[in-house]
Amino acid sequence: MTAFRLCNPTQILFGADQLKELESLVPAGTKVLILYGGGSIKKNGIYDQVVAGLKHCSVVEFGGIEANPVYETILKAAELARASGTELILAVGGGSVADAGKFLASIVPIEGVDPWDYLVQGGVSTTTLPVGVVLTLPATGSESNPVSVISNKGKGLKLPFANEKARPQFAILDPDFMKSLDRRQLENGAVDAFTHVIEQYLTLPVNAPVQFGFSETLLKVLIEWGPKLVETGSTEARENVMWAANQALNGLIGAGVPQDWSTHMIGHAITALYDIDHARTLTLVMPALMRFKAVDKQDMLVRYARNVWGITEADPAKAAELAIARTEAFFREMGCPVRFSEIAPTKVVAEDIVHHLEVAGHTALGERQDIGIKQVRDILAMAA
Numbered sequence: 001m002t003a004f005r006l007c008n009p010t011q012i013l014f015g016a017d018q019l020k021e022l023e024s025l026v027p028a029g030t031k032v033l034i035l036y037g038g039g040s041i042k043k044n045g046i047y048d049q050v051v052a053g054l055k056h057c058s059v060v061e062f063g064g065i066e067a068n069p070v071y072e073t074i075l076k077a078a079e080l081a082r083a084s085g086t087e088l089i090l091a092v093g094g095g096s097v098a099d100a101g102k103f104l105a106s107i108v109p110i111e112g113v114d115p116w117d118y119l120v121q122g123g124v125s126t127t128t129l130p131v132g133v134v135l136t137l138p139a140t141g142s143e144s145n146p147v148s149v150i151s152n153k154g155k156g157l158k159l160p161f162a163n164e165k166a167r168p169q170f171a172i173l174d175p176d177f178m179k180s181l182d183r184r185q186l187e188n189g190a191v192d193a194f195t196h197v198i199e200q201y202l203t204l205p206v207n208a209p210v211q212f213g214f215s216e217t218l219l220k221v222l223i224e225w226g227p228k229l230v231e232t233g234s235t236e237a238r239e240n241v242m243w244a245a246n247q248a249l250n251g252l253i254g255a256g257v258p259q260d261w262s263t264h265m266i267g268h269a270i271t272a273l274y275d276i277d278h279a280r281t282l283t284l285v286m287p288a289l290m291r292f293k294a295v296d297k298q299d300m301l302v303r304y305a306r307n308v309w310g311i312t313e314a315d316p317a318k319a320a321e322l323a324i325a326r327t328e329a330f331f332r333e334m335g336c337p338v339r340f341s342e343i344a345p346t347k348v349v350a351e352d353i354v355h356h357l358e359v360a361g362h363t364a365l366g367e368r369q370d371i372g373i374k375q376v377r378d379i380l381a382m383a384a
Helices: 018-025 046-053 071-084 095-107 115-120 183-201 209-232 235-248 262-274 278-292 298-307 316-333 350-360 373-382
Strands: 011-014 031-035 058-062 088-094 131-137 147-152 157-162 170-173
Touching: 011 018, 011 235, 018 046, 018 131, 018 170, 031 046, 031 071, 031 095, 046 088, 046 131, 058 071, 071 095, 071 115, 071 147, 088 095, 095 115, 095 131, 095 147, 147 262, 157 262, 157 350, 170 235, 183 209, 183 235, 183 262, 183 278, 183 316, 209 235, 209 298, 209 316, 262 278, 262 350, 262 373, 278 316, 278 373, 298 316, 350 373
Parallel strands: 011 170, 031 058, 031 088, 088 131, 131 170
Antiparallel strands: 147 157
């Protein structure tokens, strides 16, 4: 393991009826901005519960956060936050709303310059508003990590931003809030969480038995309970996937280990260019990337084959390929594509993706930083 510092101060309230604790989490008189997406929370009753829990506060609201949160939209929310004197941002929704809430909390204090350019160029948000999350769609773990992934339509970019001060102070995770989600949302959520684990696990075989063991458990939970979630929507499935998705990206399994994230960087470019669901861009890229890096990743692919899929094939190369094939089969079982040919009539153009990566400065990807532009082209060709 490499040296690491780990601190996750987010208070998590997990389980049924935890929203009733909102009143105790937010001090009386606090000026709260409720941030949400397309308005489903007003149809399923969650909005009314949130407002009731904030009856002791001064509340304004901003809706319309996109499935891939857009910078220009968040700028409008920032205007409202400044005008209302917002003291706390409460993001009510899935990972996109949580991402938007953390980014909003970071940029509200930034005035006089373009916040995007300021942060991209290494500027620091010295004052960050506190954030709380009421999670309705588990997938990204955004409710207890410091990262936001934001799309800038004007620049044609989708980039990640990290601000430790924006890590939510609290997150309410009630599996009952998943009941109104459609099948595609559930598929995407479970698959997104699965890929988060893979990006931190399937790298180099360092001395990290705790992190790797935890990762393997999370992967097996998602493999078992992801299909049950979309087919039955049972309480047990909702609980297990919601908790696994949180644990997949709260910092623990990635502490002290090499991390990849090349699939995500390529996937961000695909979403920015073609508006394809984030999770599905990952399933389009990840199997091809695994095959492209099968030799470099062989030790961990074999461990993955043995400990996650129960594959007993003695030949390491064959075991690795079997594990990749099982991964593809899982993605397909979850209703997600694994080849660009499966998303017709959308046509993915490799050079457009390469251009996005070049503009974003993502030209040395992977745990070894050895996936450059040529390698990206080869991976995309394998995914065709």
